[in-house]
Amino acid sequence: MSAVLEVSGLVKRFGGLVATDHVTLDVQAGEIHALIGPNGAGKSTLINQLSGEIAPDAGTIRLLGRDVTHEPAHARVRLGLGRTFQVTSLLDECTVSESVALAVQAHAGGNLKLWDRAANRTPVRTRTEALLAGTALEPRAAMRAADLSHGERKQLELVMALALEPKLMLLDEPMAGLGHVESGEMIEVLRGLRARAGVLLVEHDMDAVFALADRISVLVYGQIVASGSVEEIRENPEVRAAYLGGEDELC
């Protein structure tokens, strides 16, 4: 196994608040590393530093062995990073297939071509159809992103990220707000993703976390307070006290 992501000593302050407090963690290829923690723990802030939207105050981020701490977001994506947002961020005027096609095109390159016909790029179209085939979005291909349900928007974000063939996937609460069936589908998709990429999964849904994670890290007030296998985290008394709610039954 090799690390697709290595974070060491990462710090981010918002005024007096330390949102990321010397975070060190890694994600191995073919692994799902879950990051859990209470609201406001700094999970999204961490994801946004890893993706390049926020600059950390200290520490380093290595992607596939390369130091990307000072690289802009788009450069990290080019190196193999894919992500989804906690609050979906889509192209609302585009249809589902246009959105996926744009992601495929962005990845394929030729984005500065002024004289071609985007709609006639056969490899892009073929790949778009392949990505949508068999998903719950397939029957929605001609629908505008703005008109999709919440769950469908989450799925569309994931398909767009998958179109980039990432080596590292950052997922910020992919299950949030999904119905029971949709959650099940999402778990299956993520399970399939493990073969192709390392995943850092931020998630509140403990069923999903326990079903998917190879490793779990717990973030509280910006600090990693525990890290280990699913069993270790389940049994860790500190974690139970700090996050999972004392003696209550888990999940």
Add this chain to the structure above:
Amino acid sequence: MRQPVAILLALVVLAVLPTLAAWAGSPATVPLATRILIYGIAAASLNFALGYGGMISFGHAAFFGIGGYVVAILFTHWFNEAPIFGLIPGTNQLLITLPLAIVVSGLFAAAIGALSLRTGGVQFIMITLAFAQMLFFLFVSLKAYGGEDGLSMRRPDAFLGLNLRDRPTMYYLTLVITVLFFAGLRRLVRSSFGTVLDGIRQNERRMEALGIATYRHKLFAFILSGMGVGMAGALMANAMRYVSPDMMHWSRSGELMIMVILGGTGTLLGPLYGAAALLLLETWLAGWTEHWSLGEGLVLLAVVMFSRGGLIALLRRRT
């Protein structure tokens, strides 16, 4: 199939317009139509940045003026047989001046865009406006090129032995360029780049997450847009045989913006309709009353309030 028929019909009318004008005894229609086409190119170029790229530039008149001055300055040096800085000879060849006007406007757009695009929102509007006003005052102070009086050209540029001083000839040249321009623009907005630009307008953060260097792509679109406006400025210099700093004044930027909004932001032909509507309205109201700008304001208000999407939306609803 309705739209191609309408466009074909419009082209036929435009092609016989000088004949119709002569027949109707209203020769002034021809230069007015020429101006409409030129402003249509300028407004559509602005629309590429504004409507397709989401960059609300309030300084595009700068490129209009730059394009015009390139033509007039080269002409003046050619006419006086005095090379620029004693080095670069002037010229009156349209095949040189027009491409050069496009390139120079592109360079100015690159410089202004590179700085302005580091900001966004209202700040972007104000910075583009500030740059355009700086150029305006620069040309006002350039006494060598007429200062605020501007620069006249004794003749239009030479092109394939045509007499561009003849108004129908100038009109036909402009018409051909306009048709080519809009065909090219249509192709551009449907290209891979056009698609990416549309994505950036909708959601820049999303496009960054797809690996698109959004700043670079926006800058490229801004440059292309400036080049189009510069070409329009060069044509205007030839059509009027006169340039002045007024071509770069902020009110001219506003006029271009009004044409875009009036016609339909983010549509291919909307800005051309907007240019036609605004110039016709001005001409018509000016013949009626001195207070024509008041009437113009009221009509604009009505169009914007009662037709979301500009004139093009009104036309579409009709058909």
